[in-house]
Amino acid sequence: MKINTKIRYGLRMMVVLGEEDDKINTEVLGEKMLVSPKYLRKLAGPLERAGLIKSIQGKFGGYKLAKKPEEINISMVFDAYEESLNISGCTKNMGCLLGETCITAGLWEHFEKLIKDQFFKISIKNIIDNEYSI
Numbered sequence: 001m002k003i004n005t006k007i008r009y010g011l012r013m014m015v016v017l018g019e020e021d022d023k024i025n026t027e028v029l030g031e032k033m034l035v036s037p038k039y040l041r042k043l044a045g046p047l048e049r050a051g052l053i054k055s056i057q058g059k060f061g062g063y064k065l066a067k068k069p070e071e072i073n074i075s076m077v078f079d080a081y082e083e084s085l086n087i088s089g090c091t092k093n094m095g096c097l098l099g100e101t102c103i104t105a106g107l108w109e110h111f112e113k114l115i116k117d118q119f120f121k122i123s124i125k126n127i128i129d130n131e132y133s134i
Helices: 005-018 026-033 037-049 074-080 105-119 124-128
Strands: 053-056 062-065
Touching: 005 026, 005 037, 005 053, 005 062, 005 074, 005 124, 026 037, 026 062, 037 053, 037 074
Parallel strands: none
Antiparallel strands: 053 062
């Protein structure tokens, strides 16, 4: 199981923006994240369309969070990039060929539920504060 680069970098972008009260220009943001401004703009598009960040245009522009860091969670970042975390193709809702007879399907469903109930609810503020138990 590997979380793709868009999610990892998009989440990092959200955390860096969440650490600041004001907007951050693309150059400074790129330096903090060690990525190019061009890649940042690519990351920003889905986050902006989802209402998670704002883009301020112009010479003194940049990006900032559109909501408070405690109002944005990991699930929202996944949704912004239209990604889901599929642990296994072995759950009932994924159309497992064994269906009800599979003795491990319940385990994978439980694992996905733990992720949705625990990991996805972690907020940007939790990450900034290094507090992951919710």
